[in-house]
Amino acid sequence: MMTDNDFADGLPEIFETYWRDRAVNGRLGIDDADDIWDFLNQLRIDAPSILSDRTEPIFFRGQSRIDHAFSSSLYRLTKDNLQSGRQVTERHLHLAEVAMMDAARSQGLGRRMSAQQLLCLMQHHLMPTRLIDVSRDPFEALFFALNKDHDTDAVLFMIQPLPVHESWHDSDAGPGSGKDASAASVLPWAGLARGKTQADGSWTNNVILIDIPTLDPRMQAQSGVFLTGGLFRSYRVYYDDKRPGPGYNKGLRHGLSTDLSNLAIMWTKNFNFSQNSGFGATGWVITIPSSLKRELLNRLRKEEGIYSDSMYPPVTEVSRLVKTEAGRLIKREDQEFG
Helix, strand or coil: CCCCHHHHCCHHHHHHHHHHHHECHHHHCCCCHHHHHHHHHHHHHHHHHHHCCCCCCCEEEEECCCCCCECCHHHHHHHHCCCCCCCCCHHHHHHHHHHHHHHHHHCCCCCCCCHHHHHHHHHHCCCCCCCEEEECCHHHHHHHHHCCCCCCCEEEEEEEECCCCCCCCCCCCCCCCCCCCHHHCCCCCCCCCECCCCECHHHHCCCEEECCCCCCHHHHHCCEEEEECCCCCCCCCCCCCCCCCCCHHHHHHHHHHHHHECCCEEECCCCCHHHCCCCCEEEEEEEECHHHHHHHHHHHHHHHCCCHHHHCCCHHHHHHHHHHHHHHHHHHHHHHHC
16 A cells, blocks of 8 residues: 655656646636736736635735745644654644744743734744744735746645634733733634644634734735644545646545645635535636746836845845934934035
8 A cells, every 4th residue: 555655756746747737827828928017917906806706805925936835834844843644634734833933932032922913923934833834915925936946847826715603812911011921822722622634624724814013114015914723634635636637636535635735725717606515715726837927026126116126125234224224314404515
């Protein structure tokens, strides 16, 4: 019998084959840079009316390599630390999440922050979490598909989470006054019942938007929010496609669907909600050929003002610059008018 380990070395190829197979470029007539640009302009105006028959907002994520998964950094860290061939479980993710947040607080990070605020801070500063960065705006997301790996095709993901009825957001208030009690704050999903592989279905079957107000210049520049949810396992046809054809089918039948995406997202070419059954979100993919990356990157800078320094504002360097400019102005004013 073949195991996950038999496919592990071929995962990048499986991912690339899957995303190419699921791409909607052909259905939407997207062939060149102008087509991509026009399509994103339409998405910016009203993405749900273009992709779906539902009205919930759609979020975007650009990835510079088509052979990478749509997965959280915590999932990847956990998988890298398991014995070869072992599958990541919900319990693994829970234990790793708790350990890292405890370690962060022990080092002084997160004072007067709720658990969810701390989690967002950790994600934003490249610490592994369950959160996956997405953007409200397709052009900001496009930047991340273009800004590196210029010789490799990229992907732009479009995700529409379905409504959730449970409250997955902090009930804790803001900083407040008095003694700091942030260490007692726990994540809304921390106490869920967890089995050997999964947790409560209301957690594993939902894709949850985390949108905490922030003054962080990067989050503002990137129109950034986060998606999260429990570890989702599916053997439905959308992941476990038994048709003859691409090699990813066999790989996903052996449990690698969570390697492709650890969230409950149905990746589809269809634009009809009735196709989505049992998933917490619907996802669509467009591919971006490497030959178009530099052209689109230049266009982002010229037409949208999107480039490295605007998306990753160099606050320290700008601080020195504005002080110098202010000092120069005061000296000139003093010399001219006394």
